[in-house]
Amino acid sequence: MTTKQENPRQPLTHLDWLESEAIYILREVAGQCSNPVLLFSGGKDSLCILRLAEKAFRPGRFPFPLMHIDTGHNYKEVIDFRDQRAAELGERLIVRNVEDSMARGTVVLKSADESRNKHQSVTLLEAIEEFGFDCCIGGARRDEEKARAKERIMSFRDEFGQWDPKNQRPELWSLYNARSHKGENIRAFPISNWTEMDVWQYIEREKLQLPSIYFAHQRDVVMRGGSIVPVNVPLVNGEVANPVKAGEEIINMQVRFRTVGDISCTAPVISDADDVSKIVLETATSTITERGATRLDDQTSDASMEQRKKEGYF
Amino acid sequence: MSSSHTQTIDSQHSASLLRFMTCGSVDDGKSTLIGRLLFDTKTILADTLTQMTRTSEKRGLTAVDLSLLTDGLQAEREQGITIDVAYRYFSTGTRKYIIADAPGHEQYTRNMVTAASTANLAIILIDARKGVLTQTRRHSYLAHLVGIPHIVVAVNKMDLVNYDQAIYDKICADYLVFANEIGLAQSQIAAGNDISFIPMSALNGDMLVDRLENMPWYDGKTMIEMLEAAPSAHTEHNEPFRFPVQFVCRPHASDNPELHDFRGFMGRIESGEIAVGDAVTVLPNGYQSKVKAIQIGDAQLQSATTEQSITLLLEDEIDTSRGDMIVKSSEAQEPVKQIDAFVCWLSETPMSPARTYVIRHTTRESKAKVGAIHYKVDVNTLEEQATADLKMNDIARITFKLAQPLMVDSYNANRATGAFIIIDESSNNTVGAGMII
Numbered sequence: 001m002t003t004k005q006e007n008p009r010q011p012l013t014h015l016d017w018l019e020s021e022a023i024y025i026l027r028e029v030a031g032q033c034s035n036p037v038l039l040f041s042g043g044k045d046s047l048c049i050l051r052l053a054e055k056a057f058r059p060g061r062f063p064f065p066l067m068h069i070d071t072g073h074n075y076k077e078v079i080d081f082r083d084q085r086a087a088e089l090g091e092r093l094i095v096r097n098v099e100d101s102m103a104r105g106t107v108v109l110k111s112a113d114e115s116r117n118k119h120q121s122v123t124l125l126e127a128i129e130e131f132g133f134d135c136c137i138g139g140a141r142r143d144e145e146k147a148r149a150k151e152r153i154m155s156f157r158d159e160f161g162q163w164d165p166k167n168q169r170p171e172l173w174s175l176y177n178a179r180s181h182k183g184e185n186i187r188a189f190p191i192s193n194w195t196e197m198d199v200w201q202y203i204e205r206e207k208l209q210l211p212s213i214y215f216a217h218q219r220d221v222v223m224r225g226g227s228i229v230p231v232n233v234p235l236v237n238g239e240v241a242n243p244v245k246a247g248e249e250i251i252n253m254q255v256r257f258r259t260v261g262d263i264s265c266t267a268p269v270i271s272d273a274d275d276v277s278k279i280v281l282e283t284a285t286s287t288i289t290e291r292g293a294t295r296l297d298d299q300t301s302d303a304s305m306e307q308r309k310k311e312g313y314f
Numbered sequence: 315m316s317s318s319h320t321q322t323i324d325s326q327h328s329a330s331l332l333r334f335m336t337c338g339s340v341d342d343g344k345s346t347l348i349g350r351l352l353f354d355t356k357t358i359l360a361d362t363l364t365q366m367t368r369t370s371e372k373r374g375l376t377a378v379d380l381s382l383l384t385d386g387l388q389a390e391r392e393q394g395i396t397i398d399v400a401y402r403y404f405s406t407g408t409r410k411y412i413i414a415d416a417p418g419h420e421q422y423t424r425n426m427v428t429a430a431s432t433a434n435l436a437i438i439l440i441d442a443r444k445g446v447l448t449q450t451r452r453h454s455y456l457a458h459l460v461g462i463p464h465i466v467v468a469v470n471k472m473d474l475v476n477y478d479q480a481i482y483d484k485i486c487a488d489y490l491v492f493a494n495e496i497g498l499a500q501s502q503i504a505a506g507n508d509i510s511f512i513p514m515s516a517l518n519g520d521m522l523v524d525r526l527e528n529m530p531w532y533d534g535k536t537m538i539e540m541l542e543a544a545p546s547a548h549t550e551h552n553e554p555f556r557f558p559v560q561f562v563c564r565p566h567a568s569d570n571p572e573l574h575d576f577r578g579f580m581g582r583i584e585s586g587e588i589a590v591g592d593a594v595t596v597l598p599n600g601y602q603s604k605v606k607a608i609q610i611g612d613a614q615l616q617s618a619t620t621e622q623s624i625t626l627l628l629e630d631e632i633d634t635s636r637g638d639m640i641v642k643s644s645e646a647q648e649p650v651k652q653i654d655a656f657v658c659w660l661s662e663t664p665m666s667p668a669r670t671y672v673i674r675h676t677t678r679e680s681k682a683k684v685g686a687i688h689y690k691v692d693v694n695t696l697e698e699q700a701t702a703d704l705k706m707n708d709i710a711r712i713t714f715k716l717a718q719p720l721m722v723d724s725y726n727a728n729r730a731t732g733a734f735i736i737i738d739e740s741s742n743n744t745v746g747a748g749m750i751i
Contacts, residue, residue, distance in 0.1 A: 010619075011330050011331075011545070011546035011547050012330075012331070012546075012619075012621055012622065013329060013330065013331075014329045014330060014331040014409075014410040016622075017331045017621060018331075019623075020582060020621055020622050020623040021623075023582075023623035024560070024581075024582045024623050027560040027561045027580055027581070027623070028560060028677075030560075030561050031560050031561050031636045031677060054611060055610060055611035055623075056580070056623070057561075057563065057580075058611060058612070059563070059565050059570070059573055059576060059578075060563040060564070060565040060578075061565065063561075142401050142403070143403050149400040149401055149402065150398045150399065150400045150401075165398070168398075169743055169744040170424060170425075170428050170660045170744050170747070171428065171744070172427070172428050172431040172432075172733070172735055172744075172747045173431045173432065173729070173730065173733045173735075174432075174582075174730075175674055175675075175676075175733065175734065175735045177674065177735065177737060177742070177743075177744045179737065179742040180742060181742060184742075192401075193401070193403070193412055195403050195405070195410075197405065198410070
């Protein structure tokens with residue numbers, strides 16, 4: 001028998017607490033849902049979740065497959081990394097393509113160069129129906145954007161994948177309610193309470209590998225509408241995304257990406273941070289929010305994220 | 315305001331974490347307080363500030379409205395009110411903070427209870443010009459009911475009463491009289507908890523992060539000093555070990571023959587401590603065993619403590635599944651099939667005493683029927699009233715009869731094993747929150 005501690009116990013550090021909470025949430029999904037899936041893009045947030053899932057479920061296998069909704073316009077480095085990581089873990093990776101939805105006619109682009117980012121929702125909903133998933137685990141964080149600050153850990157979506165901000169389940173203590181009827185869906189967010197800084201500190205502590213484009217590298221870019229836009233980006237299928245437009249001047253710059261997603265809406269920042277500890281320092285001194293700097297899709301209006309979420313976006 | 319705009323980096327990743335909530339309405343300067351804390355700790359970055367400035371100008375305001383930061387959703391921005399709990403984050407370098415920001419109007423009792431359920435400290439805002447109001451009583455009662463260990467009464471808008479110490483002293487005295495009336499002061503002290511007072515101006519920043527020079531008569535802690543000093547843990551008492559099983563890991567199909575007999579009980583320690591070799595009992599069946607190993611991922615631990623998510627291996631092969639609870643044999647509680655609780659009703663559909671609901675307690679569920687509604691509490695006057703049903707935002711004392719045994723403690727003794735939610739199976743909605751007496 002152990003003796004009781006006389007001193008008040010040492011509280012967990014913030015990273016240990018956040019890790020423990022996330023593991024708890026992942027296990028609640030596994031315990032409450034019959035057919036969950038983990039959305040995995042190869043980005044830094046979903047890589048943290050993979051590490052958390054290892055801590056939650058090893059030595060067993062993950063009680064869910066991984067799935068990526070690929071717009072076809074993702075950085076090759078990230079796609080390669082995604083495949084490599086899934087293989088290392090020995091877990092099943094499902095990929096569903098926005099281009100297949102385009103071929104089916106369920107996604108219709110307004111123009112050939114329209115961003116495919118928001119159309120991921122259609123392909124995601126099609127995949128949810130195809131596999132009958134009752135819960136999708138994602139890496140969204142409440143600090144990312146205003147409309148996310150009120151997001152639940154277990155967020156309820158109706159049959160159309162819609163998020164109704166006025167009709168969310170109250171969430172008290174750690175008693176999460178992930179129940180759903182057939183056709184309905186829960187989106188679970190294990191790292192809701194993490195900030196960008198927490199994510200980088202966790203990556204540093206756990207020595208997580210990341211796709212190379214998170215670190216400073218030389219890249220051809222142009223200035224377009226006040227943003228740094230990468231051009232002539234090689235894709236997995238051999239094509240080139242974001243061709244340079246007439247009259248634009250290509251600049252070769254040292255940049256890195258703070259968030260990684262569809263090429264059309266992910267802009268890099270100027271940086272010489274080429275390792276994780278330099279990125280932690282850079283994140284601490286940044287004067288611009290993660291999405292403000294790099295997500296072209298959020299700048300449209302004050303409520304654009306909320307609008308996309310209502311339509312079924314993550 | 316400091317000129318250099320740098321978040322502090324947590325030294326060696328060893329910052330602690332505090333969850334707190336703010337109680338008050340927009341009129342009390344609640345949103346301004348939060349905006350100021352985020353602003354003065356350099357959490358608001360330039361692009362967000364630019365967006366706020368633009369919106370302030372569009373609304374015809376002369377200064378940047380810090381409260382814009384906390385108005386999240388389109389509907390709320392249009393109406394200029396907050397209707398749901400929002401979570402905000404900031405860090406001082408030594409501590410990470412999670413703020414639960416709940417609207418303070420009477421019809422939002424459920425939001426306050428929601429925010430309070432995860433908070434270890436509550437800031438109750440009082441407008442210095444108005445003193446202790448009905449809503450102050452409501453907020454204090456709810457903070458008390460949901461068992462928040464540390465209460466900070468912040469007398470705000472001192473700039474509008476010429477930073478007058480006499481006004482501040484009177485409000486503190488009034489509050490203590492009232493806190494004694496509802497038993498708040500006594501129970502806070504009995505539980506080793508505290509009530510603190512602070513004069514401030516969220517608008518000017520007096521006594522938040524900086525002291526400034528307007529209230530030399532106040533020599534207590536600033537708001538940020540109080541937040542930095544508050545204990546992280548919900549309780550500093552030694553609570554009994556409570557480990558609800560979330561998930562059982564049995565990788566018998568694995569290629570590794572060593573794992574064929576592996577049986578790991580996964581969950582989070584909701585209270586207390588456990589060490590390898592401790593004698594444990596699995597409830598409700600009462601099987602006894604000893605702890606063989608404690609793991610987090612690959613790491614083997616000799617002992618583990620409250621709030622750690624672990625995998626527990628036992629010496630004996632015991633049939634255990636999600637919803638069971640592992641406790642130390644010396645601290646085992648009797649499973650019960652009836653509970654008496656304070657319930658806050660959360661749903662727009664009133665509670666019907668004739669219906670069967672589902673109660674979720676830790677990782678366990680049971681069907682439940684209402685045995686008796688003893689009374690409901692008027693959150694403004696704290697009067698007990700007879701009632702036949704429960705509407706949204708009502709708080710009542712109710713006895714439930716359970717189909718399955720639950721392993722409970724009283725909420726006052728143990729927040730995690732004293733709390734439950736009520737689920738309506740027809741909609742799957744969470745319709746009520748309960749605290750076991």
